[in-house]
Amino acid sequence: MRSITIGKILGIKIELHYTFVLLLSIAFFLLLIFDPFHILNYGMLFFILFSSVLLHELFHSLVALLKGLKVEKISLLPIGGIAYTQKMPEKPVDELVIALAGPLFNFAIVIIILLIIHLFPNFGMPPSSIFSLESGMNIALLQYPLFALLWVNFILGIFNLFFPALPLDGGRVVRALLATKFGFVKATQIASNASSLLAIFLGLFGLLLGNLFIVIIAVFIFLGAKAEAQTASIKEVLQNLNFRSIIKKPLYAKPEETIQEIFLKMKRARKEYVLIKKQNNFHYLDLEMMAEIDKRLWKKVKAIRVAKKIVPLYSCKNAALALNTIHEQDVLALPVIVDNRIIGVVEEPELAKLYKFKKIEAA
Amino acid sequence: MRSITIGKILGIKIELHYTFVLLLSIAFFLLLIFDPFHILNYGMLFFILFSSVLLHELFHSLVALLKGLKVEKISLLPIGGIAYTQKMPEKPVDELVIALAGPLFNFAIVIIILLIIHLFPNFGMPPSSIFSLESGMNIALLQYPLFALLWVNFILGIFNLFFPALPLDGGRVVRALLATKFGFVKATQIASNASSLLAIFLGLFGLLLGNLFIVIIAVFIFLGAKAEAQTASIKEVLQNLNFRSIIKKPLYAKPEETIQEIFLKMKRARKEYVLIKKQNNFHYLDLEMMAEIDKRLWKKVKAIRVAKKIVPLYSCKNAALALNTIHEQDVLALPVIVDNRIIGVVEEPELAKLYKFKKIEAA
Structure with missing residues (x-):
């Protein structure tokens, strides 16, 4: 029981990892005790986050399918999702395009919402008085789904694309660029080492801010980067080897x-x-x-x-x-x-x- | 390279676990960048904490040796120490006495310092004005070694003895008491399950406070309790089995x-x-x-x-x-x-x- 299958889209199995279910239950439990009045607001934010991550992964998968790769499943973790393909793209340019597809979907949503705001200035947006009161996220903002959707997709797109560490999309872009010069395995090793270093700095930054969420993300990136390097090495060594x-x-x-x-x-x-x-x-x-x-x-x-x-x-x-x-x-x-x-x-x-x-x- | 041996006391190897060395380096690095002026104060606090934990473990080991158990090593982790004996005490009363020895040493230090304060009211203690300014730990207090020693030993003794979760001393006391009735393995299983539950509550409490340190301690207790149950089960099943x-x-x-x-x-x-x-x-x-x-x-x-x-x-x-x-x-x-x-x-x-x-x- 490492994960729960919740359905199939485009022939791709959608799974919830057990840590996702665990953290969701803990969050629900804490909210029920300490802030039951805002449970619907948090529920909506969660739904927006969940569907944005899922659509982000589906966009990766769609491009992978178009590139002729079989996508086996999408696994949803507490810090995001992973789309598993049966094998790695052969050409670096394919990995590049697949990696870009997810964040580009998020940016498309951001642009559409900004257009809507431009055309209908007061539609679905919080009054500007809320922003002047406090900066950052604030319970009051959660009442505005369109704003939450804008915010979630902006953060998802930016962090996934511009934090250049494996296993995030930014790291995959870097790996694809390195792969044109060094080949897939060597590129993965370089990108993995750089990613570990970036994860350590992100972790220190989280410790300094006392922000537990950033520390957890840093640990996931660190372990994820190590796993990518290990997988690449196993594939290279065992590829075409008779057993x-x-x-x-x-x-x-x-x-x-x-x-x-x-x-x-x-x-x-x-x-x-x-x-x-x-x-x-x-x-x-x-x-x-x-x-x-x-x-x-x-x-x-x-x-x-x-x-x-x-x-x-x-x-x-x-x-x-x-x-x-x-x-x-x-x-x-x-x-x-x-x-x-x-x-x-x-x-x-x-x-x-x-x-x-x-x-x-x-x- | 999982740990570094730093010496031998009473024939017992003293080891620093690599996580200890890692966290110490990170803390030193952060201090050097952000608070270099208090580095000596923190160094002193660290030395007091380190030697109190080591002496706590040496007192466990001393009593274990007196009870005829061979102590192999003391391993120092970021959240405390562990003394490893070659086998578990046969009689529950032996485990009880060994578990009590550590915290009792801490309480003895507390009592000695309180006596010194009673006899020489102003010796080595901060002026009471510091306490009225802020509650809890405070950089200014670190200038008073005797106060830091009092505080560290009080916390170590209380937390180890009165948080009744394995692998802490309080959990060992509970296990020893259960063992008189259920036997060692069954007692460990009961204590381990109760400890996991306690660790989850401690972790939730830490999340609520946003206190990373409490969350880390909760994770260590959770994993430690599971490991104790696993070790007890392996020992019971394989004991006296011919291979x-x-x-x-x-x-x-x-x-x-x-x-x-x-x-x-x-x-x-x-x-x-x-x-x-x-x-x-x-x-x-x-x-x-x-x-x-x-x-x-x-x-x-x-x-x-x-x-x-x-x-x-x-x-x-x-x-x-x-x-x-x-x-x-x-x-x-x-x-x-x-x-x-x-x-x-x-x-x-x-x-x-x-x-x-x-x-x-x-x-």
Whole structure:
């Protein structure tokens, strides 16, 4: 339970990350206790923020789709969203255009609202007396949806585009520009190191202001930049690498076996997972999934009922894709199919070991 | 490089955790830029805090030693210290007395200072006019070391003893009291769950006040409580469990082999580490250690020069102790000696797998 799927748009799964749900619940709880009268105002601000972030990510995805990349999902985190593509854009110019699409959507909204204000000076805007009272955000301003929409999209666009740190859009633009000169992996390394430094400065700035929100964003950027560098390195090292040498013999269970029987089989074989073949489909069951089932039912329940259906690997040429597919399906291993015939399983720790050896060799 | 050893007292290693060093550097950097004139005052406050925490931990350790427990090290973190004993106290009353020793030292300091003030009313204390000006901490107060010592020890004693959450002393007292009724593991589970809840409330309280320091302490308590529960569960499940069934054949290298030769040997065997036997000592070398050495030297340098000496396991009866010894020496595996003869190696992932199977069986 790392995230909740809330729907599908353009064939792209929309997910709420569990930290998003957690922070939303905490915020709701705090508001209910300390400021219940403004709960509708905050709710509206949240809705505007949420839909602006989602549309920002959908615009990235739309351009990625037009560039021929498959977009798998959009994940919404407390500090923004991420659109996941199945692979990175081949050409730096494609990444550049995709990265620009999100902030440009935000700026388009800003321009449209400014036009509306220009044409209808008093429509949906707070009276200027509010601005003279206090600067910055202020509860009274939240009563004006158009103003909130203007403000949220302005901040989203500016911060994402002009803070040049990975994994923000500004960082992606920088990486794309570096990639034209240094290639994708080297560019990612340079951009990642610069981003870590920028994140540290942003964090110090937040500490100085005593602003917790800025500190949290800085931590996310720091970790995100490290993750981008790691992912790029794994992709480069494992790309086009054959993993046939690490394929192992799988442990099978029969669909009619009970969980109890399968557990004993796994214990004897010292395997944390089993595969179950039913008709032409593969199902997967591991210790973690079994631990969630009441032990009193182990002798009755057939394993096939709790196992999950998996998509096997249909080649053994690209180790990077194999690792990616294993992570996506959240399993420890996947069966490998060559010429309509299963030749064995590939396990995540073995792929990780392969990466370590190859990375040292390439250094 | 997770921590820096700064010395030894009573045979106990004193370590600074790297987060401690990091935060100290950041604080020093911020002070140098924004408040260089008070740097000596803050330095003094830091020294008082540092030595009070260290003495607090030494008092825990002293009582633990008197109770016959071996204390391995004291680790200093940004939010306090931890004294690590080789095993948990057997009797709840021992844990109770050890947990009380730290805060009682702080309260003793407070009482001594209050006595000094009583006998010499103006000695080392700020004039009462400072207190009427502002409440709480205030730069001017830092000029009075005796006052700072009083204040730091009062806060340390109160917070550690009366906030009843693991891993703080108050939580240990609660756990010891619960252990007399429920036994150590069940008591730890109850105390850990209650501590997580307390940490969440403390965190919300910090968010409400906008106090970053309180939020950080809450996060440390939350993670610490989870870690205590996990450690207790691992110890219970693996205690007195024989791990002979998971012992594997080790991969050896000769002391005169070069790093290059050993790397190829490891790659062929698909092993991330090798053992090197020299006279009667075992040395250990893994991929991570090799990656730190300039590849141009690989063909010249003998592996024994970069390998580290390790202490093997002298029995195969207690899997909990084996896991602990592996973690302490920061290795992937250790050789097992029975009757002066090596019978193989035990690897960390295999011990973890053993734990998973046994935990499910015991559920």
